[in-house]
Amino acid sequence: MRIVIAPDSLKGTATAADTADAVRSGWVAERPDDVVTTVPMADGGEGTIAAFAAAFPGAERVSVTVTGPAGTPVDTHWLRLPDGRAVVELAATSGLPLLAGALQPETATSRGFGEAIAAALDAGATGLVLGIGGSASTDGGRPVLEALGLVVAADGGLDRSALRALPAGGVVVLSDVTSPLLGPAGAVAVFGPQKGVTPESAPALEARLADWAGRFPEVDPATPGAGAAGGVGFGLIAWGATVASGARAVADVLGLPALLDGADVVVTGEGRFDEQSAAGKVPSVVRALAAEHAPGARVLLVAGEVEAPLDDYDAAASLVVLATQTTGEPDDALRDPLRFARIAGQRLARLVG
CATH class of the missing domain: 3.90.1510.10 (Glycerate kinase, domain 2)
Structure with a gap:
């Protein structure tokens, strides 16, 4: 399958590029034959x-x-x-x-x-x-x-x-x-x-x-x-x-719309997914572009915390939840976010498979 990973940074803890690479690493560990493209995103803020x-x-x-x-x-x-x-x-x-x-x-x-x-x-x-x-x-x-x-x-x-x-x-x-x-x-x-x-x-x-x-x-x-x-x-x-x-402006500069053409799965994300995320944040923009350029694709979310309904996503992974399940310490998601971003990528790939 063709996978596009386009997250924002995990504010204050990991850059968008590092986050995208970590999710990709987890994904290919589970599904090594997929073609995975990373597109680190930003919305005018950090990154x-x-x-x-x-x-x-x-x-x-x-x-x-x-x-x-x-x-x-x-x-x-x-x-x-x-x-x-x-x-x-x-x-x-x-x-x-x-x-x-x-x-x-x-x-x-x-x-x-x-x-x-x-x-x-x-x-x-x-x-x-x-x-x-x-x-x-x-x-x-x-x-x-x-x-x-x-x-x-x-x-x-x-x-x-x-x-x-x-x-x-x-x-x-x-x-x-x-x-x-x-x-x-x-x-x-x-x-x-x-x-x-x-x-x-x-x-x-x-x-x-x-x-x-x-x-x-x-x-x-x-x-x-x-x-x-x-x-x-x-x-x-x-x-x-x-x-x-x-x-949207950053997505256009990066050529994300064209990269989404023909994608089977689109993974996006940010540090905290909450009620503000729908108002022009990276996940909402990537989701909208996926609907336009890859209408059959499954859209997945990786976030440090999930505090809003996930109705528009096919699946999601919260780093805080993963940390709690893995170590029993939710704060580990802040101390080592890339570790849990990799786990998130692997879990989502397993779910898709």
Whole structure:
């Protein structure tokens, strides 16, 4: 059979490439005669640069030091594509894992992302591809625009005279969510808790975002994607960027639709499969593409944790469940995720067989 393995990373524990290789290893151990193709995916969050680097062998990683989410320096990089565009990944400059568990819901900043964008523009980037998943902050993207030259006066006025112009090739934002900036489906309500926002601190953060949005009356805070990355989506929209589905854009760059043609089985996955997964995350995009390009294929899921119904998948493997069954310690799935990804691949191959 023809098998396509196209997972996202297991956030904070394993890259998409390593995850795909581990699942493949388990699969071929059970079914060595299958033809297995791996396509490591991303949705604009962690692993976006790696996905583009794999798609463009001539791409160059450019080192840069920026202000990290805690305000301390972070050594990271952006990616120069052969056509002159730059790929900048927020997770690598201002991402939640960079806080090392010390969540800072009120003070975490996205400034480093803006600094990396500015560095790419200074280096002559003709266009920008910006992945904004995995943020640590809920600041509306204000520090990003300030790093790009916007001056915010004490009275709330904006001086845009020094704000960097968009490059000639435009700015495309890869977002894994479609949330608005404000309200019960917005940045604070939906994504704040995972960044340490409590019910007591949420109203102040919501008010701060509303005040920030009020300074851009020409931008609708309800625009899909404005709430992505703690409101960085809103800030980039205000700058003039265009928001696109992160996972779908990455899939197109990697040529995934063509690779799915004629596949018998498609395996996708992510760290936590939950109610947000259906809103543009990698598994939902891969599943939709499989339905279009390989309508008879069985679609299987590998996830660290499964917290949502699996109605759209033929079978699934949870690494936490596998760890519990194998060692009796569910936390082993975090300590050694690739071991259990291999077991997941073998179990799913056995099930298909």
